[in-house]
């Protein structure tokens with residue numbers, strides 16, 4: 001009979017402090033929900049002297065991982081140090097010592113999830129990672145349990161809080177990219193190296209996790225096409241607004257006839273799209289299932305307590321399994337072999353902002369590049385930008401294939417009429 005549960009925490013930064021606050025502050029609820037006391041036994045940090053964002057007894061802190069992963073009384077290890085190699089090593093050690101593991105580490109799960117899950121299963125341990133995607137939104141449990149009966153064909157997500165916060169503030173408050181990134185870092189949304197946020201890598205890791213679960217295939221990080229937001233300018237956002245779109249960093253995973261595409265890229269969403277109204281650090285995941293139809297899950301995608309909510313809910317699940325004696329039995333192997341779509345099979349509309357020569361014939365030469373590729377234009381705008389004979393052309397194509405669009409991009413670059421392709425983004429038609 002499990003009479004109490006002892007937890008070891010690896011990391012006491014933004015998320016770790018939230019876990020301590022929730023485990024300490026929700027004792028009554030936890031006792032009621034799992035039927036026995038749950039307490040924190042040891043906490044690994046790098047710097048024992050640092051001021052913490054939670055109240056913690058100094059004797060619980062250690063700078064030696066062995067005190068957590070090899071501790072004889074610890075039943076559950078929560079990994080929130082981040083990074084890959086060190087975290088992988090500690091988690092493997094904990095699992096091989098028959099400790100259940102909870103992690104918020106999408107970098108690690110996207111790269112080594114299969115290895116860690118099979119080690120957990122081999123040791124009869126749970127390995128849960130709800131907080132690794134979309135912070136406080138219970139999206140992993142939704143795919144694994146809530147929609148387990150359905151066939152999912154499409155998932156679109158705003159799964160990075162930092163970039164959504166940056167795009168919202170740049171658009172609504174006219175702030176610069178650098179100003180807002182600094183704010184997002186101060187608020188604890190950004191990764192320790194924010195490059196992975198702004199270049200779309202963090203979102204790509206999350207989409208690899210979601211697509212693997214949703215499509216029951218082993219989707220690797222390398223299978224995800226990635227483009228970040230660091231080149232987006234206030235002019236792009238202004239034109240998007242004029243055309244009735246909102247710019248978002250969108251994770252896109254689709255399955256047609258057994259083949260899948262997974263990407264993360266800045267995307268123009270019609271203002272009527274359900275994801276267009278998701279603001280600030282909030283995340284949302286739109287899921288289409290053949291039987292259920294459209295569903296959407298919304299909430300805070302980053303931050304101390306939202307992320308800790310998912311972790312402590314995983315803890316509740318682990319303790320319930322411990323009391324039932326069923327840990328390590330929830331891993332389901334992928335059902336399908338991975339098949340990725342080719343560029344000819346991926347469809348989309350595209351936005352271009354071009355600087356062209358402002359002279360007779362330019363316009364027809366430009367539109368003929370699209371016409372020769374059998375792509376028609378849905379929206380078009382032209383205005384002079386300077387006295388040196390340069391005009392700005394902004395356009396949106398009708399639906400075409402990624403392959404045709406790549407050809408158009410190449411031809412535009414090669415023609416003498418386009419001076420610079422200022423920007424180029426995907427446009428979403430409808431949900």
Ligand SMILES: NC(=O)C1=CN([C@@H]2O[C@H](COP(=O)(O)OP(=O)(O)OC[C@H]3O[C@@H](n4cnc5c(N)ncnc54)[C@H](OP(=O)(O)O)[C@@H]3O)[C@@H](O)[C@H]2O)C=CC1
Pocket residue numbers: 010011012013014015016044045046047048050079080081082083086104105106107131132135188189190191192301302303304307
């Ligand atoms: N921040 C967020 O909103 C979210 C974060 N995540 C994920 O959660 C994890 C933690 O993120 P976050 O809390 O923001 O990170 P922080 O950088 O705020 O905290 C990291 C903590 O881990 C400790 N630490 C780091 N490396 C080591 C090491 N090698 N040995 C011992 N201790 C170490 C640090 O110690 P010290 O304090 O002494 O320096 C710090 O306490 C990451 O995987 C992140 O991707 C997931 C969802 C949301």
Ligand SMILES: N[C@@H](CC=O)C(=O)O
Pocket residue numbers: 132134135159160161162163189190191197202301302303
């Ligand atoms: N840096 C991440 C934190 C949560 O995963 C984000 O901004 O979403």
